[in-house]
Amino acid sequence: MGIAESQLPERFRGVIEEQLSIFNQQRGITVRNSIPDTSEIPLDNQTHWLRIPDVICVYADMKSSTQLSAETADAKTAGAYQLFTGTAVRIFNAFDAPYIDVRGDGAFALFDKDTPYRAIAAAITFKTFAKEEFVPRARKLTEVEVGAHIGVDQKVVLVRRVGLRRAEGRTDRQNEVWAGKPVNMASKLASIADNDELMASDRYYGRIQHELVVMSCGCVGGKPGGEKTKLWTEVDVSDKKLFDFDKAHVLRTRWCENHGREYCEAILALDKD
Secondary structure, X not given: OOOOOOOOOHHHHHHHHHHHHHHOOOOEEEEXXXXXXXXHOOOOOOOEEEEEEEXXXXXXXXXXXXXXXXXXXXXXXXXXXXXXHHHHHHHHHHOOOOEEEEEOOEEEEEEOOOOHHHHHHHHHHHHHHHHHHHHXXXXXXXXXXXXXXXXXXXXXXXXXXXXXXXXXXXXXXXXXXXXXXXXXXXXXXXXXXXXXXXXXXXXXXXXXXXXXXXEOOOOEOOEOOOOOOEOEEEEEOHHHOOOOOOEEEEEOOOOOOOXXXXXXXXXXXXXXX
């Protein structure tokens, strides 16, 4: 077992052997109760990781992006990608997400365990932008039916930076690795969600049970005064073989035209109680 001397030049084999040596060492874990600043995530000590309980991941993914890049001109494709991912990053930042990253044609944000309502408010805000602004503008620009689907999950993570501090004058050969379920599960939830759907894991959904989140304001077709109804639909995902939970919950609505601003502020205030 292992790479033979005749398989690779020594300078490349040496890189692998160095990493195997690190793998064989005992790792140290430091528990943090909140997501740290990126500069505080370990890099130099290659056996040191941080453990953060119940991190929430909001994952926003562009639907039909492959068709977009294959069938449209470069400038139009670039415009659609920038509008989608650039706005996602800025919305998540406006909601004070401690960590944000871009992954392919989507973006994800991580929130601390004590801000579940901030996370869902950010997710619904991006969902509203995607439906009301991104989809019609991208359709007009590219003539492709794009969209957005969002996944949210919450669980413990391990994190450290992996890569090189500096290589040949470059400082971009490192990135944070978030080991654990939330990013992976949120990404998979987004992948099975239909266009304009937000899908949350059962364990995260259980944290956001305030009436402001689970019930409508009563508006029907833009007209206020109707009966309040349940906003979320429970779905069985046990047959997917993708998740470590059996149930998820789907939200298909966006911020109400009449009460969205009011509800958004009220939901954000729930984390302060």
